Amino acid sequence: MNPAAFTALLFGTSVLAGLLGALTGLGGGVVIVPALVLLFKVDLRYAIGASLVSVIATSSGSAVAYVREGLSNIRIGMFLEVATTLGALLGAYLTARFSNHAIAIVFGVVLLCSAYSSYRSRNWTEPTSKPNRLASRLKLTGTDPTAANQAYNAERVPLGFAVMFGAGTLSGLLGIGSGAVKVLAMDQIMKLPFKVSTTTSNFMIGVTAAASAGIYLRRGYIDPGVAMPVMLGVLAGSLIGARILMKARVEALKILFSIVIVILGCEMIYSGLTGRI
Amino acid sequence: MKPLTDKQLDLTIARMLRWGVTLAAAVVFVGGVISMLNPGAATLDYSHFRADSFPTIAGIFHGAFHLNPVNLIQVGILILIGTPVLRVVFCIAGFARQRDALYVAISTTVLLILLYSLLPGGK
Numbered sequence: 001m002n003p004a005a006f007t008a009l010l011f012g013t014s015v016l017a018g019l020l021g022a023l024t025g026l027g028g029g030v031v032i033v034p035a036l037v038l039l040f041k042v043d044l045r046y047a048i049g050a051s052l053v054s055v056i057a058t059s060s061g062s063a064v065a066y067v068r069e070g071l072s073n074i075r076i077g078m079f080l081e082v083a084t085t086l087g088a089l090l091g092a093y094l095t096a097r098f099s100n101h102a103i104a105i106v107f108g109v110v111l112l113c114s115a116y117s118s119y120r121s122r123n124w125t126e127p128t129s130k131p132n133r134l135a136s137r138l139k140l141t142g143t144d145p146t147a148a149n150q151a152y153n154a155e156r157v158p159l160g161f162a163v164m165f166g167a168g169t170l171s172g173l174l175g176i177g178s179g180a181v182k183v184l185a186m187d188q189i190m191k192l193p194f195k196v197s198t199t200t201s202n203f204m205i206g207v208t209a210a211a212s213a214g215i216y217l218r219r220g221y222i223d224p225g226v227a228m229p230v231m232l233g234v235l236a237g238s239l240i241g242a243r244i245l246m247k248a249r250v251e252a253l254k255i256l257f258s259i260v261i262v263i264l265g266c267e268m269i270y271s272g273l274t275g276r277i
Numbered sequence: 278m279k280p281l282t283d284k285q286l287d288l289t290i291a292r293m294l295r296w297g298v299t300l301a302a303a304v305v306f307v308g309g310v311i312s313m314l315n316p317g318a319a320t321l322d323y324s325h326f327r328a329d330s331f332p333t334i335a336g337i338f339h340g341a342f343h344l345n346p347v348n349l350i351q352v353g354i355l356i357l358i359g360t361p362v363l364r365v366v367f368c369i370a371g372f373a374r375q376r377d378a379l380y381v382a383i384s385t386t387v388l389l390i391l392l393y394s395l396l397p398g399g400k
């Protein structure tokens with residue numbers, strides 16, 4: 001394919017991936033990697049390298065909008081980043097040890113779980129403010145401006161920390177933001193308010209991804225020719241997606257997108273098992 | 278020194294992140310435009326991973342200075358990776374102004390992990 005056409009097609013696909021990622025709340029990474037591998041026959045390592053770059057761009061680019069809402073909790077985020085960055089180092093280490101087939105299968109399973117988690121209606125857990133000694137000592141507390149400044153504090157801190165380590169490992173292994181797992185750890189395990197969890201998660205994604213990006217760079221996973229259109233495209237798509245989200249209800253679209261993600265997940269697992277990746 | 282609220286610290290950091298991303302995207306975009314205008318320079322077979330070693334930082338900046346498109350894109354990517362790192366540095370400074378020793382220590386730990394991965398020597 002001629003270079004200009006390849007770049008243009010890659011850019012267009014990345015815009016769509018960014019859009020889809022923003023509207024489903026899963027992030028552009030989980031969509032762009034299978035698209036690059038399955039449609040463009042790009043080697044999995046270049047795909048996850050380009051994806052990781054786009055993840056940093058999206059997370060940092062949307063931070064202002066989140067902070068304006070005043071919901072992210074920098075202390076909780078920073079404390080949990082100790083876990084996610086260490087996990088990311090382990091993940092990036094494992095990427096070099098795993099075969100492309102194995103990574104493709106893990107990726108497919110993560111896609112199926114993501115589709116399930118975005119489809120499932122969230123069970124609203126009432127944020128409790130049961131005092132927790134460890135949380136108080138680590139200042140993992142705050143107030144929720146959307147709920148009349150109700151005070152909240154983290155619970156089950158060690159378990160949340162451990163799950164965050166797992167989220168970091170997945171991020172470093174697959175070149176994705178793994179925002180869904182981060183939200184799960186804060187919202188379901190540590191019982192933080194949902195909005196605080198999602199905004200703090202976005203803040204953490206960039207730092208987590210930066211921890212494996214240096215390793216990816218040195219190994220040559222981040223190829224400028226692939227990363228350039230992917231980074232610009234996913235960033236543009238996710239910014240457009242965020243605007244649409246503010247204006248429209250997208251429940252019907254979400255179901256459609258979940259189906260797309262299930263298909264991509266099955267295709268990744270199948271390609272990994274049959275050795276086509 | 279004026280006390281710094283969490284909200285102010287948050288907003289300063291978020292604006293810094295946006296500037297970083299805008300600058301990185303602009304540099305990558307310029308590199309992309311130049312490479313589109315001079316096709317043929319880049320290899321287009323991405324179907325098999327070749328373990329090319331990443332050039333030195335000095336080499337990248339030297340090439341970017343001479344408007345080498347590949348090096349320009351790499352500079353943009355380095356700026357992008359640098360923004361979250363800078364964010365952690367900002368947090369350390371912010372927590373120090375709030376005299377929060379615990380969080381200065383926690384942020385410094387995160388910074389050290391990031392530097393370990395970014396500096397040559399890590400795998």
